[in-house]
Amino acid sequence: MKVLIIEDDPLHRSYLNEAIRAALPECDGVLEAENGNTGERMARDCKSAHIVMDLQMGQRNGIEAARTIWKERPETRILFWSNYSDEAYVRGVSRIVPVGAVYGYVLKSASDDRLKLALRSIFIESQCVIDREVRGMQQRSLGNVNGFTEAEYEILVDIALGLTDRAIAQRRNLSVRSVQNRLQQLYIKLGVYQPLGNQDDDGRFNLRARAVAVAFLRKLLNHSALERAETDLTAWLARQPHD
Template sequence: MKILLVEDDALHVAYLEEQVARALPEAKSIIVAGDGAEAEDLARQPDVGGVVMDLQMKRRNGIEAARTIWSERPHTRILFWSNYADEAYLRGIARIVPEDCAYGYVLKTVSSERLHLALRSVLVLGQITIDREMHRIQARGSEAGSSLTDSEYAVLLDLALGFPDKEIALRQGVSLRTVQNRLLSLYDKLAVDVDENEELANGVNKRVRAVLRALLTRTLNIESLESAERTRLGR
């Protein structure tokens, strides 16, 4: 099995090479891509069975690269590792991962022992592995009951892309009333505190405030918006 490492930081590459060699003695070789675009090319090499993927890179991010790799080779096992425990990243991965495909997500701050476990769980055993530290960080950063449903998150993405309610309804295949109800739920969960009087008197736009709150709470991030925009453009 050939392992592809996708990372644009030289120190992280050296660390990953060492840890993969220790954790996966069955790996025949390790190859390295410096960004997502290069990763898409190298993933087409024969015998690439596993990928360790950074998420934030200057040229083509990890989610976009993973989407291309999975579209061509849906059984490729990918372990994402990142500095960030963003809800947007987890949702972005969940939207593109093929059915029955093994993948994982760990933070770069995990111990070498836990990284070894994640590497073997995903790339050898074919399991889905989300590091527990991510769940702890997310729990500290959000209030109970504030998590968006998948349907609410889809409306939030369309809202961020600038679509009006009627177009969102068409895109989501639901009624206009359903979209409006989901927007009200979004405003509540994202703590968009703008009443009707303030909206009318001061011109405060509740929709823009919702997107701002989503970015501040890292419910959305730049990578998730870039991915949604590329999907809209059919790229």
């Protein structure tokens, strides 16, 4: 059994290495990659079915890497070890995890023991381990009390990218009016909507831009989510016949 570490911070990498050797004596080899690209390649080459990786790396995003790795071998077990529990990350992960896959999500702030326990649970006992904090957010997010539909999230990303209503309609196969309906939904859920009576702060905010701002502040969006969306968008634009 081999374990692959994908993590760009050398300190964290060596810490992980040590933790893995301590927690998994049956492991006979720990490999290290310092970014998503080489991580993917090494996963492919050495057929390691056990991976620990950081989200948020400079070169190539952890989620991107995980997606392609899982696409090639869905039975791979991945433990995400991240600094943050941004909704953007959690959503990004749950979007790509294959059905029935074993994975984990623990925060770097977790204790030593917790990490080791997670390692054993996932790699030995085939059991998912999601950090309590992350799990809580997941519940809130998907259990639709104040959570965002896939449709709403999608349109949020679209306006964050700077698309017009018309472009979004085209992309999502909707009428312009429907796009605007969804936007209204979004504005309401983000608490940005302005009932007409409000004289105080009326007209101060451009709803569209404001929605993106609060989404960022709430960490519903973050840099890597935006980056991912941007590459998706350019791919779509390229496929598009020029009007």
